[in-house]
Amino acid sequence: MIEVLLVLIVTALATSLLGVFLVLRSLAxxxxxxxxxILLGIVLAFFITNDLRSPWLILGASIAGVLTVYIIEVLSKTRLIRPDASIGIVFTALFAAAIILISKYAADVHLDTGIVLMGEVIFAPFTRTEIFSWSIPSALLQMSIILLINLLFIIIFYKELKVSSFDPKFAFIAGFSTTLIYYILMTLVSVTAVTAFDAVGSILVINFFVAPALTAYLLVKRLATMIWCSMLFAVINSVSGYFIGITYDLSIAGVTSFVAFITFIIVFLLNPNGFVSRKIRSLNQKREFNRAMILMLMNEESHQSLTKSEIISHFHFNAGKFDKHMKYLIFNNYVTRTNEHYTLTELGEEYTHYTREKYDLPV
Known part of the structure; x- marks a missing residue:
């Protein structure tokens, strides 16, 4: 079963490499x-070759992928419809045509809609290839080659990819062939997707492309670091999905995709700039502001000694919020309490002056 894990990891690495640039270019x-x-290209190539292992299937898929990008771009440039509408109308039409052809003419072969849509990596070791007297899964060999090609593409065109992803206008002015890079990238996406069909299917492969890159995007700002982080998350998701799927007899590719989503949500919520962190910072800032306002009120000559009811009525606090604020201020020696009256300390006066300067408030 280690071969299944290797196929899954190599597939995840090959897709996550390109996924970084798809995310940066908003091409998810x-x-x-x-x-x-690309399913339409596979189907048409299969009808010509009648061989599911023919390399012409990859060529047909690549042509269909590039044709899809070209049609979407042509429709978008007319400005008659929005880019998202162009994507919706093109991919649903071509995909529907592929499904019709499969259902009508290929229902009795392995090219069925279930495998194409969902994939099943557990079957990968059943189809094998001999390499120097070593028998390895064909999927592992194919995805390893694709991984190497994708890696070489990024290494060779790293500068062009970086500039065109972050500043397309500058890339054009600098003389970079942004159109060529774009179509090479999309061609590799097509080839990678079709090669990964047996492992993860046409639906889940989207998650393999995008999820690790999006997770890395939330954590880092440098492109090189984002690529490494994306690959790391791809491996983590694959290993976790594999063992969970094996343990509970679930679709390994499906579990891997769900684990990728959970990983993304955790990073989205808990990273330094995530939802939870921002919420905590916002609450802390609100508490700090309320305490500063209490100290500023007590710093006025007419309010140097105030009771609980006077402070509550001034700021419209409830009793619980007032007690929390005053416990903090007394603990930090900003305020002292004598009987029922609260008085500003010398340290509290210094903090008040600091707060006025920090927020540029009038004295």
């Missing part, structure tokens, strides 16, 4: 379209 939905419409 275009990837969705490609991952569906």
């Amino acid at each position: 939905m275009t990837t969705d379209a490609i991952s569906h419409t």
